[in-house]
Amino acid sequence: MRAFDYVSPTSTRQAANLLSSTWGNTEILAGGTDLLALMKEDVVTPKRLVNIKEIADLRGVKSDSSGLRIGSLTTLAEVAEDAGVREKYPAFAEAVHEAASPQIRNMATVGGNLCQRPRCWYFRNGLGLLPKDESGKELVEEGDNRYHAILGNDGPARFVSPSTIVPVLIVYGAKVRLEGPKGKRELPLEKFYVIPKTDRDREHDLLPNEIVTEVVIPAANGWKVAHYEIRQKAAFDWPLAVAAVALKMDGSSVQAARVVLGHVAPTPWPSPQAEAALKGQPANEDSAKKAADAALANAKPLSQNAYKVQLARVAVKRAILKAAGGAA
Ligand SMILES: Cc1cc2nc3c(=O)[nH]c(=O)nc-3n(C[C@H](O)[C@H](O)[C@H](O)COP(=O)(O)OP(=O)(O)OC[C@H]3O[C@@H](n4cnc5c(N)ncnc54)[C@H](O)[C@@H]3O)c2cc1C
Ligand code: SF4
The missing domain is CATH 3.30.390.50 (CO dehydrogenase flavoprotein, C-terminal domain)
Structure with a gap:
C-alpha cells in the first residue's frame, strides 16, 4: 500500500470539501471492506483518504413520511437486525442477511455496498474496468469470462454489478440521496448505476466529491x-x-x-x-x-x-x- 493523507471530517459538507473534483486523487473510506483490498493491491492509489466514519448524521435507520431512511454509514449487520426493516421490508432484510459473512456485515456499510467496485478479476488485477491488451483486444472477450455479463454486454463493459442488496432495493422503489459541494440531489436507485463507455467513466452516477448520504425506501404498500x-x-x-x-x-x-x-x-x-x-x-x-x-x-x-x-x-x-x- 502507498502512503496517503488521512482526514476524518465530522460533517458531510466538510467531507465533500476535502474530496477532489477529479477521480484518482481522493477516496471515501467507510467500512473499508472493499476499498482497503483495492488499495493493498495498488488498484486504487488515492493521495488522500477521507474517513467518513466520524460523521454521526450518516448513521442509523429512521422512519418518516417518505418511508424508511437508512443512513449510508449504517452497517449491514445493523440493517439485518433492525426490527422496522425486518417487519416492513423482509425481502430486503433477507438479502442483507445473506450478503458476505458476519465479520464483513459488522464492518460493511450500506453506502459502501452501493458504491463497491466490481469483482471482475481483470479490474482487481489492475487492468481497468474495460481491460484491453497492448494490441487493443478486449481481455474479457478473449480470456476467462465465466463470471462476466450475459446482458448489457455489447461492450466495452462486461463486468457484473456486484451488490446483492441493490436489486431488491430497486424493486422496493428505493432512492439514493447524495451530497456534494454543489448541494444535495436524489435519484431513483436504478439510475445511480451506469455502464461506463470509456476508461474515464465510473459505474456510478457519482461525482468524485459527492457522498451517498442515505437510502430511502418508500412504504411497501401492498x-x-x-x-x-x-x-x-x-x-x-x-x-x-x-x-x-x-x-x-x-x-x-x-x-x-x-x-x-x-x-x-x-x-x-x-x-x-x-x-x-x-x-x-x-x-x-x-x-x-x-x-x-x-x-x-x-x-x-x-x-x-x-x-x-x-x-x-x-x-x-x-x-x-x-x-x-x-x-x-
Ligand atoms: C468475502 C466478501 C464477500 C462479500 N459478499 C458480498 C455479497 O454477497 N453481497 C454483497 O452485496 N456484497 C458482498 N461483499 C461486499 C461488501 O458488501 C462490500 O465490501 C461492503 O458493503 C462495502 O462497504 P464498506 O463500508 O466496507 O465500503 P468501503 O470499502 O469503505 O468503500 C467501498 C467503496 O465505496 C466508496 N464509498 C463508501 N461509502 C461511500 C459513501 N457514503 N458515498 C460515496 N462513496 C462511498 C468507497 O470510496 C469505495 O470506493 C463481500 C465482500 C467480501 C470481502
Ligand atoms: S475473518 Fe473471514 S472474511 Fe475476514 S479475513 Fe478471515 S476469513 Fe476472510
Missing part, C-alpha cells in the same frame, strides 16, 4: 416482494445470479410487477420484458416460466458463461413464485 440468489456454495462468496421481484396483485392476477436481475450485467438489470409478461396473468408456474424466459430472451453469453443464462432464468422464476406466495 407490494409482495421476494429476492432469490443462486450461489455456487452456501458460504461468503458472490452469487452467480440474483433476481428480485415485486408483485402488486389484483385478486389472483398480477396488476403490476417489478423485476430486477443482479450479477448478469454491468448494472442491476430491470426487465420490462418480464414485467410485461406477468401483467394481467395469474402468478403461477406457467406465467413465472414465461416471464423468466422473457427476462433472458436478449441474453448474449460470452464464450464461457452460457450456463449463467439458465441460472438467471431459474432465479427469476423462483423469485416470482416466492413473491406470489409471500408477504411484502
